[in-house]
Amino acid sequence: MAEKRATVTCPECGQRETFDKLARARAFIETHRSETGHEATWELHRLSPGVERAGDDAGVCGRPECTTEDSPLYLGDDANVCD
Numbered sequence: 001m002a003e004k005r006a007t008v009t010c011p012e013c014g015q016r017e018t019f020d021k022l023a024r025a026r027a028f029i030e031t032h033r034s035e036t037g038h039e040a041t042w043e044l045h046r047l048s049p050g051v052e053r054a055g056d057d058a059g060v061c062g063r064p065e066c067t068t069e070d071s072p073l074y075l076g077d078d079a080n081v082c083d
């Protein structure tokens with residue numbers, strides 16, 4: 001059963017979407033930015049313990065403004081991050 005893992009919200013137009021894959025949430029943010037110029041943000045829900053540890057190690061909170069491009073959470077594909 002699919003769990004919602006991330007909620008993406010756009011403060012500029014009020015759009016709100018939930019996703020069960022982080023990769024989809026990321027793709028939505030990137031698409032929304034390219035289509036509208038808006039900077040949507042995401043909120044992560046529950047992550048696996050391994051991912052939470054990876055996040056702590058990398059010093060990121062999962063939000064785009066806090067996630068460096070070097071972080072595996074930022075560029076890692078969904079298979080690596082979630083499954």
Ligand SMILES: [Zn+2]
Nearest residue numbers: 010012013038
């Ligand atoms: Zn927007």
